[in-house]
Amino acid sequence: MNFRTVTTVVVLFIALAGTVWLGRTNSELKTVAPVKPATEPDEKRPKIAPNGPYPKAVVPQPIYFFGSMAVGQSMSHKFVIKNEGEVPLEVQKGATTCKCTLSEMQDNLVPPGKYIEVELTWTPKAAQERFGQTATIYTNDPEKKEIKLQIEGAANSLISFTGDYQGSANWALPVMSSTEPVKYTGKIHTKYLDEFKILEIEADHPGLTSTFRPLTKQELKEVDAKTGYAVEVTADPDKFPLGGFNERMLLKTDIPNEPHDHPEGEGHDHKHDADPGTRDFIIQVSGNHTGPIRIVPTFGVRWDPASMHLNLGEFSAEKGKTAVLSMFVEGLDEPLKILDQQIEPGSLKFEIEKDESFDSKNKQRYLLKFIIPEGQPPVSFGRGNLAKVKLSTNHPRAKNIEFKVQFISL
Structure with a gap:
């Protein structure tokens, strides 16, 4: 068999193979299904009509600033969503980082010319120079499918101290170099409460004692507070060894503890006490006993x-x-x-x-x-x-x- 004969046989084989392949039915061919985007429809979103007329969602004030508030203090604001369209506006609550409540409305439908109130509540758990919490409201307005409502503010400690550090007092006594006791007067005050009481002050070290009195009007003005106390701490050198020390005092008040809550949708497996008790505050007292x-x-x-x-x-x-x-x-x-x-x-x-x-x-x-x-x-x-x-x-x-x-x- 010469070269031309071999070439002819190969070409003929390829042609026959192609004929067999083309002769296969569609049922015998394997097809690859197109990849669908990994998106899931949000069941909370209202259905938007394919044709008008449509509702028109209007929010006069989507952002509200609380100003300064205390850690553990709850504050709320009601936002208004108006319907200035021709058909009912449907609203549904979406994702939220705070407590969000819709006012009572049948089937969450807002008739034309009416409005619905959305209340956002926030209780800061820690001091923040600036916080922002949001809630998303879904609507059937094709031009405003999502409405972002936001509350902002600053969170400060409910109680402030002289020498405040992360909500606790750090008071440094004068150097103890003789047999005479040394004293230090610190302040505890608040601009969020009209009044509170100090129940008692306990010291871990027997060489520390304390007394307290209400702040005067002038002292309250100086620290921008509504109420507060001056606390005088006394250290007895005879009861301290030489060298530095750092001791703890526990200041007990009648300020109620805030019962903790949980973000919406989070479960928990414990019960809350009916009476959460009252707040205690730690005062760290440091000093140096040099002696003779x-x-x-x-x-x-x-x-x-x-x-x-x-x-x-x-x-x-x-x-x-x-x-x-x-x-x-x-x-x-x-x-x-x-x-x-x-x-x-x-x-x-x-x-x-x-x-x-x-x-x-x-x-x-x-x-x-x-x-x-x-x-x-x-x-x-x-x-x-x-x-x-x-x-x-x-x-x-x-x-x-x-x-x-x-x-x-x-």
Whole structure:
């Protein structure tokens, strides 16, 4: 068979195959269905007539500004949707980020020349410089199928404090350097309530006490408030160890707690109490008790006198580490004595030695040694888990001294 014969056979085979393919019926051919867009009709949307006449939805004021409101306070506004068309306007509630209520209307139909009210309610849960909440209303007006209603405003804490931080008070006392108690007066007030009462103030630390009185008219004017109180906090140095402290006071009021609610459509599996109780507020009180003792670090030692915090850093557990502080003591005729000491952990050792070479008429100098002996197991005492050395002394103005020690042995 020569080349021409082979070519003729191949062409004939292709022609026959094409004839067989073209001879197949449509039922034998596989067809690919066109891909439909992944959209689902919204059943809430009213049907729009293919031909007029049509309704005409008119909203005189689609945005309303509440102004300033308190966290937990509920405010509402009624929007008006008019029908200026020739046939009834059908309205349906769509997506909403707040509580939305339609006024009573049979079948949600607004006759020509009439109107419907839509009430939006918002209760802010946190302070915001500016908030915005919306509700969507669907209609059968072909030129206004969706109506966006919006409420805006600013949410502030119901109660404000001197030294306000995220709704709580942070009050710093003067430095306690003598036996005299120190005092600080802070204010608690509101521009949203006509009145409220402080029921009591509880302190976690026995060295803190407090009294309170109503603010004067002038004081209320200065803080732009309707009502409020001045709270005086007193700290007794005899009941605080040397160094910095940060204690909590709980201020109880007769202000009702707002029962929490849930956005529309969300279910929940718990019951709400009939009486949600009253509001309590936390006051953080900080200070520094220096007393008659001054502690300074030796060269290379990291020491924070305000918090009585010694940082030994990282070191080899095999080699251990020692840090030395100098402590100067005033107001004591006899040598300083350690009556009791508590050290955590047990691997941390503490030594105190009087510097007999220090020459002063009214001061004494002591060397304080903090020792991690060599060969101890590796251990970590960081910011959230500090080692502690607590001392009880014979000094009438420094009965308790507490050191916090941070270190990591590897």
